[in-house]
Structure formats: C-alpha cells, structure tokens
Amino acid sequence: MQISGNKFIFRTIHLLIGMLVPAAILIIWQIASSSGWVNTVLIPPPKDIVAEFGRMISSGELLTNLRISTGRAALGFLFGGGLGLAAGLWVGFSLKAERLLDPSLQLLRTLPYLAVAPLFILWFGFGETSKIVLIAKGAFFPLYVNAFLGVRSVDRQLFEVARVLEFTKFQTITKLIIPASLPSLFLGVRLSIAVSWLGLVVAEMMGSSSGIGYIINDARSFSLTSVIFVGIIVFAIVGKVTDSLVRLAEKKSLRWQDSIEGDG
Numbered sequence: 001m002q003i004s005g006n007k008f009i010f011r012t013i014h015l016l017i018g019m020l021v022p023a024a025i026l027i028i029w030q031i032a033s034s035s036g037w038v039n040t041v042l043i044p045p046p047k048d049i050v051a052e053f054g055r056m057i058s059s060g061e062l063l064t065n066l067r068i069s070t071g072r073a074a075l076g077f078l079f080g081g082g083l084g085l086a087a088g089l090w091v092g093f094s095l096k097a098e099r100l101l102d103p104s105l106q107l108l109r110t111l112p113y114l115a116v117a118p119l120f121i122l123w124f125g126f127g128e129t130s131k132i133v134l135i136a137k138g139a140f141f142p143l144y145v146n147a148f149l150g151v152r153s154v155d156r157q158l159f160e161v162a163r164v165l166e167f168t169k170f171q172t173i174t175k176l177i178i179p180a181s182l183p184s185l186f187l188g189v190r191l192s193i194a195v196s197w198l199g200l201v202v203a204e205m206m207g208s209s210s211g212i213g214y215i216i217n218d219a220r221s222f223s224l225t226s227v228i229f230v231g232i233i234v235f236a237i238v239g240k241v242t243d244s245l246v247r248l249a250e251k252k253s254l255r256w257q258d259s260i261e262g263d264g
Contacts, residue, residue, distance in 0.1 A: 044226040049233070052226040061215070066234060069200055069211040072128070076135025077196040084140035084192065085185070088147025093173075102148075109141045113202045121207055131203035138199035139192045146188025150181030186250040190243055197239050 026046050032038050033045030040048075056062035087105070091097045117134055124130035154177055162172045178185075204213025212231050219227035 041223070042225060044229065048226050049229045053230050053233075056227070056230060062230070062234065065211050065215055066238070069204065069213065070238070072131055072203070072211065073135060073196045073200045076132045076199060077139045077193060079132065080136030080139030080196070081143045081189070081192045083136070084143035085147050085188070087140075088144040088188075089151060091144075092148045092151025093177075098148075105141070105144065109145075113138065113199060117202055117206050126207040131200070131208065134203045135196050135199040138195040142191035142195055143185075143188040146184045146191070147181065150184030150188075151177055153184065154180045182250075182254060186246065186253070190246050193242050193246065194239060197235060201235065 029043075030046050033040050033043070053062070087101070091102055091105075113134065116137065120130045120134050120137075124133060158176055158180060159172070162176050167175065200211070201213045201216075204211040205217040208214040208217075212234055216228050216231035219225070219231070
C-alpha cells in the first residue's frame, strides 16, 4: 500500500515538473500580449485562443472535424504501418529480399510529402483515397526501417538456442525474433504515428473540405490566427496522447527489459 502511494506521488511530481515549461511559456505569452510587445493579430493572446477553443467545441465544429481527421490518420496508419511492418520483417529475414527491395524502398523513403502529394491527387482525385494513401506513404517507412533493424539486431546466440531446442521457423519468429525486436518495433510505431499526423496535415491542407487541416487552411485564408492556433494545439494534444498510449503499451510489454532510466 505504501509503495503504491509512493508511486502515485512520484508520478504526480513528474507530471507537475513536465508542466513547468508549458506554463511558463503561457504566462510570458499572455504578459507579452497584454503589454503590447507582440502583434495580437499575428499572435493572439492565450485567453483569446481558449475562448475560440470553447466556441468551436460548443458549436460541434471542432469535434466533428477531429473525428474525421482521426479516422483518416488511423486508416492511413493501419494500411501503411501494417505493410511497413510486414515488409520490414520479410526483408530482415531474407538477404535476397533485402538486395531486391531495400534500395528501391530507401529511395522512395526520401521523397518529401509536398513532392508526391500533387501526383497522388492526380491519380486518386481529391477524395479520401488520395489522403489515406498519402498518410500511408509516411506511416510505411518508420515501421519498415525499425522492423528491419529489430530483426537484424537479434543476438545470433539466441538462434543457436532455438536450434538446440529444435524450434520450427514459426516458433523461432514468434517466440524469439518478435519478442527480441519489440523495442525497435515500438519505436517504429511511435514514429509511424507521428508521421501519420504530419501526412494528415499535408493531405487536408492541399485539398479537403473537412478535418482539422482544412480548418487551419480555411482560417489562414481569412487571417483567423486564433483558429489556426486551436488547430495546431489540437494536433499537438492528440499526437501527445497517442504517443503516450504507445509508450504505456511498450512499458507493459517490455517489463522484462532491464534498461537505464536516466539520473534523477
């Protein structure tokens, strides 16, 4: 009981420490706006952003568009990330597959969003397909690279153990390679989710009539900077929440791992 209480206190202190920098930024921001040190048209004060945030929630505009954006990001991540995971494991297992596919995939990985977005729009139109494909393109490569590195970083001695225990290939994959690769795979998932949100912003700002990216782009046309800040903050919050959920799953799945957590 005492240990549980200590953990709660530690986590609360840790959370409060993490809020120090954002709180300081908000206080300085509000003071600078109130004192006339910054142009409030270009950089609205936090109280105006909070008021706009409340208005958009009350009208249902924010939640409706957030639901649309979340659905697009989730579909793109599942499609692209799933393919990236499968391709990374395959190329990691097979030297022939690496020689055949990896050079081309590494070439495609360097293509920026803004370069391929117009092409996807020409191929798939302005509908949902082009947006999801663009998100999937970004989600593919972090999981591909980390799955590949995860497989290749497995200790060779573990394969000798599997050979002694007469594991089948399926058992070797499920009981040896996948568990040993989990740190890299979780890192790939975190990076893939982050890139999915980035791809979503590009997709919705280049051609969309709904979503948080559309709200930001529409607000830019009318110089509604408070709305733009609301959209940016929403993306930041949702991105942080999804990343925290993956980190929580990683922590629970890798309890066996003995790693340094940093000095106090």
